[in-house]
Amino acid sequence: MVNTAPVEVERPESATDVRPDLPWVTIVWNDPVNLMSYVTYVFQTVFGYPKAKAKKLMLDVHHKGRAAVSSGTREEMERDVEVLHGYGLWATLQQDR
Amino acid sequence: MTYGFRRTRDGGVRVRLDDNEVQVVRSLVGQILELLEADAKEAGDDSGAAEIGMPSLGISGRTATPDDPVLARLFPDAYGDDAEAAGDFRRYTESGLRDGKRAAAATVLTGLDAGPGLIELTAEEAQAWLRALNDVRLALATRLGLTDGFHLFGSMDPTDPRNVYDWLTFLQETLVRAVR
Numbered sequence: 451m452v453n454t455a456p457v458e459v460e461r462p463e464s465a466t467d468v469r470p471d472l473p474w475v476t477i478v479w480n481d482p483v484n485l486m487s488y489v490t491y492v493f494q495t496v497f498g499y500p501k502a503k504a505k506k507l508m509l510d511v512h513h514k515g516r517a518a519v520s521s522g523t524r525e526e527m528e529r530d531v532e533v534l535h536g537y538g539l540w541a542t543l544q545q546d547r
Numbered sequence: 548m549t550y551g552f553r554r555t556r557d558g559g560v561r562v563r564l565d566d567n568e569v570q571v572v573r574s575l576v577g578q579i580l581e582l583l584e585a586d587a588k589e590a591g592d593d594s595g596a597a598e599i600g601m602p603s604l605g606i607s608g609r610t611a612t613p614d615d616p617v618l619a620r621l622f623p624d625a626y627g628d629d630a631e632a633a634g635d636f637r638r639y640t641e642s643g644l645r646d647g648k649r650a651a652a653a654t655v656l657t658g659l660d661a662g663p664g665l666i667e668l669t670a671e672e673a674q675a676w677l678r679a680l681n682d683v684r685l686a687l688a689t690r691l692g693l694t695d696g697f698h699l700f701g702s703m704d705p706t707d708p709r710n711v712y713d714w715l716t717f718l719q720e721t722l723v724r725a726v727r
Contacts (some may be wrong), residue, residue, distance in 0.1 A: 458648075459672075460631075462592075482693060483681075483684050483685050483688045483693070484681070484695050485723060486718055487720060487723045487724065487727070488681065488719065488720075488723050490676075491723050491726070491727045494727075503558060518574065528625065528636060528719065531636075532625075532636075532640045532643075532644065533627045535622065535623065535625075535640070535644055536644055536647050536648075536678070537678060537681065538678065538681040538682055538685055539632070540620075540623050540624060541623075541625070542625055542627050542628070543625060543626065544627065544628075547684070
């Protein structure tokens with residue numbers, strides 16, 4: 451059986467992660483099942499974030515109930531959501547406010 | 548009782564599971580696989596294309612959120628406020644996601660054949676186990692209605708599913724630590 455679901459996203463390097471001209475964001479929602487260590491690991495693996503940043507985002511999800519973890523075009527965010535769903539995280543995309 | 552996963556020198560992982568532990572994991576992962584395979588049939592994934600000798604495009608017929616809360620948690624809506632967009636997203640991604648989860652579950656079932664005793668996994672197999680164990684915990688928590696992260700139950704009954712869930716939590720935690 452072929453696994454067709456992507457497990458990583460590749461991004462060209464940019465100076466910042468937030469690009470104001472590309473108005474969609476990926477939101478990860480808190481849930482009672484996912485381990486904090488696992489969520490941190492997924493953020494590092496999927497986005498290539500350094501551990502400190504991945505941990506901060508995980509704590510935002512944990513304490514605030516949700517956090518924006520990436521931004522870009524709608525298509526890029528759909529890809530991110532798909533990859534995160536593959537890891538069992540609860541993610542949605544929306545236009546940035 | 549197992550100490551959990553440890554990293555091995557070649558980048559893989561190893562774990563010792565006793566007979567009971569192998570049976571528990573096999574049963575739960577097997578149930579996930581059955582659920583996903585039945586869901587694939589119902590969504591029309593495995594029919595049609597194969598019958599006429601065509602490759603599957605991986606586009607499923609389903610656009611609505613699954614009624615089964617376990618499936619709804621494994622395949623959540625990607626848009627909170629746009630049912631049509633959520634439906635399109637589901638139509639184009641659900642079947643691929645489901646195949647990935649089926650493959651991960653199948654990898655675990657194959658790996659368990661090395662037990663009871665020492666089970667050694669490659670780095671790639673460890674990734675499959677990580678995702679499959681997470682899917683099992685999501686499913687079990689949904690079925691049991693668990694809404695907190697952590698439980699300390701008075702019951703020492705090893706067959707109490709809430710104790711099984713806690714044990715799986717410990718097991719997955721050791722695997723995350725072994726691969727990160």
